[in-house]
Amino acid sequence: MTDTLRALTNGDAPAAAALHAASFADAWSEASVAGLIAQANVLALGIEGAGGLIAFALFQSAAGDTELLTIATSPVRRGEGHARRLIEAALAPLAAAGNTRLLLDVAEDNTPARALYACIGFTRDGRRKGYYTAGRGVPVDALLMSRPLAG
Numbered sequence: 378m379t380d381t382l383r384a385l386t387n388g389d390a391p392a393a394a395a396l397h398a399a400s401f402a403d404a405w406s407e408a409s410v411a412g413l414i415a416q417a418n419v420l421a422l423g424i425e426g427a428g429g430l431i432a433f434a435l436f437q438s439a440a441g442d443t444e445l446l447t448i449a450t451s452p453v454r455r456g457e458g459h460a461r462r463l464i465e466a467a468l469a470p471l472a473a474a475g476n477t478r479l480l481l482d483v484a485e486d487n488t489p490a491r492a493l494y495a496c497i498g499f500t501r502d503g504r505r506k507g508y509y510t511a512g513r514g515v516p517v518d519a520l521l522m523s524r525p526l527a528g
């Protein structure tokens with residue numbers, strides 16, 4: 378069965394929150410995820426496999442900029458191109474909606490995510506010292522990155 382990319386709805390919040398909890402030390406609640414999915418300025422995309430949601434991403438737009446709020450792939454389905462597929466699928470609709478830049482921040486020690494963003498054309502704009510603290514003994518810097526959205 379082919380994994381299917383689709384927009385998320387409110388009913389996907391429990392599965393998306395579970396993926397988030399499996400991927401980050403600061404797990405978001407189902408209610409937080411549901412609240413974001415419901416926002417008109419949030420593009421929520423997921424990939425559905427045979428057993429349920431295997432990856433999702435949330436993009437929030439304001440004043441011509443879009444921020445990648447979060448992206449996560451199930452730990453047992455990583456390295457199969459799902460995160461790349463989610464971001465690439467978002468580029469055209471975000472640009473069509475009038476957004477010109479896609480922004481994100483990533484922990485400096487998050488090697489897989491940094492490799493993902495580099496191969497999709499993100500470049501570094503700056504750094505926030507000691508931004509990430511959850512689940513860490515020593516705070517880690519955030520790297521601020523962006524890439525243009527085709528206009």
Ligand SMILES: CC(C)(COP(=O)(O)OP(=O)(O)OC[C@H]1O[C@@H](n2cnc3c(N)ncnc32)[C@H](O)[C@@H]1OP(=O)(O)O)[C@@H](O)C(=O)NCCC(=O)NCCS
Nearest residue numbers: 400448449450455456457458459460461483489490492493
């Ligand atoms: C980061 C994350 C979303 C990547 O998801 P994924 O579905 O495994 O990524 P993809 O398979 O689409 O990888 C796309 C590219 O990213 C790079 N990449 C992904 N994982 C990598 C790893 N572990 N090591 C090195 N490069 C990696 C590769 O260049 C890869 O392309 P390639 O397979 O053609 O070489 C996933 O590891 C994850 O959920 N991590 C925990 C949550 C997280 O850190 N999210 C990002 C927060 S900023």
